[in-house]
Amino acid sequence: MTRDEALALDARDPLAPLREQFELPGKLVYLDGNSLGVLPRATAQRVQQVIAREWGQGLIGSWNSADWMTLPQRVGDKIATLVGAGPGELVAADSTSVNLFKVLAAALAMQREDAPGRSVIVSERSNFPTDLYIAQSLARQHGCTLRLVDAPEQIPAALDADTAVLMLTQVNYRTGWLHDMAGLSAAAHAAGALALWDLAHSAGALPVALNADGADFAVGCGYKYLNGGPGAPAFAWVRPGLVDRFRQPLSGWLGHAAPFAFTPGYEPAAGITRYLCGTPPVLALAALECGVDTLLAARPLGGMAAIRAKSLALTECFAGWVRQRCAGFGLELASPADGARRGSQVCLAFDEASEAGRAGAAYAVVQALIARGVVGDFRAGDPAAARSADRADILRFGVTPLYTRFVDVWDAVDDLRTVLAGAEWREPRFNQRGLVT
Amino acid sequence: MTRDEALALDARDPLAPLREQFELPGKLVYLDGNSLGVLPRATAQRVQQVIAREWGQGLIGSWNSADWMTLPQRVGDKIATLVGAGPGELVAADSTSVNLFKVLAAALAMQREDAPGRSVIVSERSNFPTDLYIAQSLARQHGCTLRLVDAPEQIPAALDADTAVLMLTQVNYRTGWLHDMAGLSAAAHAAGALALWDLAHSAGALPVALNADGADFAVGCGYKYLNGGPGAPAFAWVRPGLVDRFRQPLSGWLGHAAPFAFTPGYEPAAGITRYLCGTPPVLALAALECGVDTLLAARPLGGMAAIRAKSLALTECFAGWVRQRCAGFGLELASPADGARRGSQVCLAFDEASEAGRAGAAYAVVQALIARGVVGDFRAGDPAAARSADRADILRFGVTPLYTRFVDVWDAVDDLRTVLAGAEWREPRFNQRGLVT
Numbered sequence: 038m039t040r041d042e043a044l045a046l047d048a049r050d051p052l053a054p055l056r057e058q059f060e061l062p063g064k065l066v067y068l069d070g071n072s073l074g075v076l077p078r079a080t081a082q083r084v085q086q087v088i089a090r091e092w093g094q095g096l097i098g099s100w101n102s103a104d105w106m107t108l109p110q111r112v113g114d115k116i117a118t119l120v121g122a123g124p125g126e127l128v129a130a131d132s133t134s135v136n137l138f139k140v141l142a143a144a145l146a147m148q149r150e151d152a153p154g155r156s157v158i159v160s161e162r163s164n165f166p167t168d169l170y171i172a173q174s175l176a177r178q179h180g181c182t183l184r185l186v187d188a189p190e191q192i193p194a195a196l197d198a199d200t201a202v203l204m205l206t207q208v209n210y211r212t213g214w215l216h217d218m219a220g221l222s223a224a225a226h227a228a229g230a231l232a233l234w235d236l237a238h239s240a241g242a243l244p245v246a247l248n249a250d251g252a253d254f255a256v257g258c259g260y261k262y263l264n265g266g267p268g269a270p271a272f273a274w275v276r277p278g279l280v281d282r283f284r285q286p287l288s289g290w291l292g293h294a295a296p297f298a299f300t301p302g303y304e305p306a307a308g309i310t311r312y313l314c315g316t317p318p319v320l321a322l323a324a325l326e327c328g329v330d331t332l333l334a335a336r337p338l339g340g341m342a343a344i345r346a347k348s349l350a351l352t353e354c355f356a357g358w359v360r361q362r363c364a365g366f367g368l369e370l371a372s373p374a375d376g377a378r379r380g381s382q383v384c385l386a387f388d389e390a391s392e393a394g395r396a397g398a399a400y401a402v403v404q405a406l407i408a409r410g411v412v413g414d415f416r417a418g419d420p421a422a423a424r425s426a427d428r429a430d431i432l433r434f435g436v437t438p439l440y441t442r443f444v445d446v447w448d449a450v451d452d453l454r455t456v457l458a459g460a461e462w463r464e465p466r467f468n469q470r471g472l473v474t
Numbered sequence: 475m476t477r478d479e480a481l482a483l484d485a486r487d488p489l490a491p492l493r494e495q496f497e498l499p500g501k502l503v504y505l506d507g508n509s510l511g512v513l514p515r516a517t518a519q520r521v522q523q524v525i526a527r528e529w530g531q532g533l534i535g536s537w538n539s540a541d542w543m544t545l546p547q548r549v550g551d552k553i554a555t556l557v558g559a560g561p562g563e564l565v566a567a568d569s570t571s572v573n574l575f576k577v578l579a580a581a582l583a584m585q586r587e588d589a590p591g592r593s594v595i596v597s598e599r600s601n602f603p604t605d606l607y608i609a610q611s612l613a614r615q616h617g618c619t620l621r622l623v624d625a626p627e628q629i630p631a632a633l634d635a636d637t638a639v640l641m642l643t644q645v646n647y648r649t650g651w652l653h654d655m656a657g658l659s660a661a662a663h664a665a666g667a668l669a670l671w672d673l674a675h676s677a678g679a680l681p682v683a684l685n686a687d688g689a690d691f692a693v694g695c696g697y698k699y700l701n702g703g704p705g706a707p708a709f710a711w712v713r714p715g716l717v718d719r720f721r722q723p724l725s726g727w728l729g730h731a732a733p734f735a736f737t738p739g740y741e742p743a744a745g746i747t748r749y750l751c752g753t754p755p756v757l758a759l760a761a762l763e764c765g766v767d768t769l770l771a772a773r774p775l776g777g778m779a780a781i782r783a784k785s786l787a788l789t790e791c792f793a794g795w796v797r798q799r800c801a802g803f804g805l806e807l808a809s810p811a812d813g814a815r816r817g818s819q820v821c822l823a824f825d826e827a828s829e830a831g832r833a834g835a836a837y838a839v840v841q842a843l844i845a846r847g848v849v850g851d852f853r854a855g856d857p858a859a860a861r862s863a864d865r866a867d868i869l870r871f872g873v874t875p876l877y878t879r880f881v882d883v884w885d886a887v888d889d890l891r892t893v894l895a896g897a898e899w900r901e902p903r904f905n906q907r908g909l910v911t
Contacts, residue, residue: 060530069534076530093497093513097506132752134726167727170740174725267756288611289571290604303607315569319704321758
C-alpha cells in the first residue's frame with residue numbers, strides 16, 4: 038500500500054464532496070472530531086445573521102418572528118432523523134450531563150412506581166465519567182446503588198431482578214467499543230429494567246435506531262459528530278409511550294404546558310417538550326443546527342449507512358496500516374478488531390513490555406503528533422481498573438467520514454511511524470501533561 | 475415639561491456616552507431590556523473571532539490556548555463585581571432554572587442536615603413562574619411544601635420555625651417591586667432559614683450586595699440587563715462559607731475536583747466550581763462576556779450607583795409624565811411609587827372602571843405601541859390572585875440606563891397618550907394575543 042493508493046480511495050469515495058462543507062485549517066490532519074467536530078462553513082454566517090438581524094434588529098420580537106422559541110424542537114427533529122427517532126420525539130437543550138439527569142431521574146421515578154424493589158443502576162466502570170457522576174447523585178437521592186461492570190461481555194449477567202436501569206454509552210469513549218443496542222435493550226427489558234443510552238459517540242457517527250432497537254431513554258452530545266461547536270447544546274429523547282408518564286425534575290418554564298400563561302403551578306407539557314427547562318440558548322442552537330445540517334447533506338449520498346461504511350473503511354485502513362508500518366514499537370490495537378463492535382475511532386496502547394510502554398510514552402507520542410499537525414487524543418488509563426486494557430494509557434484517533442480522508446489516515450500513520458522511530462517523544466516538552474479534553 | 479427639556483436631561487446625563495456601545499435599530503424606543511437586552515457592538519466581532527479563529531483554526535487546542543475551560547469562572551468573576559460578590563465566588567453556566575435547581579437543592583440538603591424539622595420554602599405567589607416550578611419539583615422530592623405569600627409585606631410574618639428557605643426574586647418581574655435584600659435575609663436568618671435570591675431583574679439594573687446584605691445563595695439571568703443575547707448562560711453564587719458544605723445534585727464532570735483525571739467516582743471541586751455541570755457553552759459565554767463588559771464600562775462613570783441614579787430618574791420621569799399627559803384614561807401606576815422599592819421598570823394597569831379597563835385593553839395598547847415603534851411588554855394578570863394589583867393585566871416598561879434616554883421615555887409616553895386617545899387599541903389586529911416573553 039502506498040500514499041497514492043490512499044489518494045485513489047479518496048478519489049472513489051462518494052462522500053468526498055461533503056468535506057467542502059467545512060472550514061479546515063491548512064495541512065492539519067484532524068482526528069479528534071469525536072471530541073470537538075470541525076467548523077462548518079455555514080456556521081459563521083448563520084450565527085452572524087442571528088446576532089445582527091434577529092437579535093440586533095428583531096430584538097424581543099424574534100422569539101416569535103424568527104421562531105426562536107421552537108428551536109429546541111426544530112433542531113431536535115433534525116437530530117431525530119439521525120438516530121432513528123420520529124418528529125416531535127427529541128429536543129435539543131442544555132448539556133449532556135443535565136439531560137442525563139432528567140432522563141435517568143424519570144427512569145428511576147418510573148421504576149419506583151412500577152417495581153419499587155428495583156434499586157440498581159447497571160453501567161460500565163469505563164463509561165464516560167460525567168455519566169457515572171450524574172448516576173451517583175441520583176442513586177444517592179433515590180436510595181439506589183450503581184453496579185459497574187468491568188467488561189462489556191459482563192453486562193447481560195449483571196442484569197437481574199434488582200436492576201432498575203441499564204445505562205450505557207453506546208460507543209465507549211476510551212476504547213470505541215460499540216454496544217449492541219438492540220440486544221442489550223432486550224436483555225434489560227427481559228430482566229424488567231429500562232434501557233438508557235448516551236449517544237455521545239454514536240449520534241452522527243453511525244446509524245442509530247432508538248425506536249427499532251428498543252431504547253427507552255437517550256441523550257447525546259452536540260459538539261462531537263454533530264459539529265455544533267464547543268459546548269453546543271445536547272439532546273434528550275424518550276420513547277413516545279413513556280414520555281408522558283413522568284415529570285422530569287428540572288421542571289423549568291419551557292417544559293410547562295403553557296409557559297406564557299405565567300401560572301404559579303407547574304403542569305408539564307405533553308410529549309418531549311416537558312424535557313425542556315430554561316430559555317433556549319439561541320446562538321448556540323443556531324450553530325448546532327448548521328452542524329446537524331452537514332450530516333443531513335449526506336442523505337442523497339446514502340446518509341448514515343454510507344457514513345458508517347466509510348467510517349469502517351477508514352478505521353480498517355488505520356488499524357491495518359499501523360500493523361504494517363508501525364510494527365516493532367509495541368503498539369497494540371485497543372479498540373475492537375471486529376468492525377461490528379467498533380465505533381468511529383481507533384485506539385492504540387503500548388504493550389507494557391515495549392520501550393515506549395515502560396516509559397509511559399502514550400501522552401508524549403500524542404503530543405509529538407500534535408506538534409507535527411496530526412491531532413489525536415490521549416486518554417489516561419485507570420490504574421484501579423480490573424482489565425489491563427482499561428489500565429493502559431490510550432492513543433485515540435477519531436475518524437469523521439464527512440471530512441476525514443483516507444490520505445489523512447495514511448499521513449497520520451506515517452507521522453506516527455516517524456515519531457515512534459525518532460527521539461521526539463522522549464523530549465521533555467512532550468511529557469508535560471497539560472489539560473486535554 | 476417639554477420634549478426639549480427631556481433632551482436637555484440627556485445632554486446632562488453622564489452615562490449618555492455608554493449608548494454608543496450598542497447596535498440599536500433605527501428609531502425604535504426599546505423599553506424591553508428587562509426581557510432581552512440589546513446587542514452590544516462588540517458581540518458580533520467577538521463571536522466571529524471565537525467561531526473562525528478559536529474553533530475553526532484552534533479546534534480542540536482552544537480549550538487550553540483560548541482558555542475556553544475557564545470561561546465560566548472568568549465571566550463569573552466579572553459578573554461578581556456587579557452583584558457584590560468576590561472573585562472565585564460566582565460561575566456563569568446553564569440556565570437560570572437549572573442554576574436555581576442546584577442552589578435550592580443544596581439549601582434544602584443543608585437544612586435537612588442542620589434542622590430536619592424545617593420543611594417549608596417561602597416565596598411569593600407572583601414570583602417568576604419558573605422559580606416556583608423548580609421549587610415545586612424540589613419540594614416534592616424533599617417532602618417540603620411551598621408557602622406563597624400574596625404581598626411582599628407579608629413575607630416577614632411567613633417566616634417561622636418550619637421555614638427552611640426564603641426564595642425570592644429581588645425585583646418582581648410583574649410589578650417591579652424591589653425587595654429589601656438585607657432586611658429580608660436578616661429576617662430569614664433570625665427565623666433560622668436560608669436566604670436565596672434570584673437576581674434576574676436586578677443584576678446589572680441596580681447595585682446588588684450579596685455578601686454585605688447577607689444572601690446565602692443567588693442565581694441570575696444573562697440575557698436581560700447583562701445584554702448577553704437570547705438564552706444567554708445564567709449564573710450561580712453561593713456564600714463562600716457555605717459553598718463547600720454541600721454537593722449540588724447536578725454533579726457533572728466540570729464540577730469535579732479533577733475532571734480530566736477521568737476517575738469513575740465523583741469528588742466535588744472546591745468552591746463555586748462544584749456548581750458547574752456540563753461542558754461550557756463557549757459561543758454563548760463569549761457573547762455574554764461582551765454584554766457584561768458593557769456594564770463594566772460604566773465603572774469610570776460611577777458604576778452601578780450611577781446606573782441606579784439614572785434608572786430612578788428615568789422611572790420617575792416615566793411615571794410623572796404618564797400622570798401629567800395620560801390623565802383621564804384610567805391608567806394607574808402598578809409599580810411602587812417609592813423609588814427605594816422600585817426596580818428598573820414602570821408598570822401600569824387600567825382601573826377596572828375605566829373604558830380600557832372594562833375592555834381589557836392592556837394587551838392591545840402594548841401591541842399598538844409596538845406597532846408605533848415603542849417596545850414594552852404585556853403581562854397578563856393572575857385571575858386567582860388575592861390582590862387586585864396581581865389580578866390586573868400589566869403594561870410593563872423597562873428602562874436600561876446604558877442605552878435608554880430621557881427622550882425615549884418622553885416619546886414613549888407621547889405615543890402612549892396618542893394610542894389611548896385614538897382608536898388603534900380597539901382594532902382587532904391588536905387584540906389577537908400571540909406569544910410574548
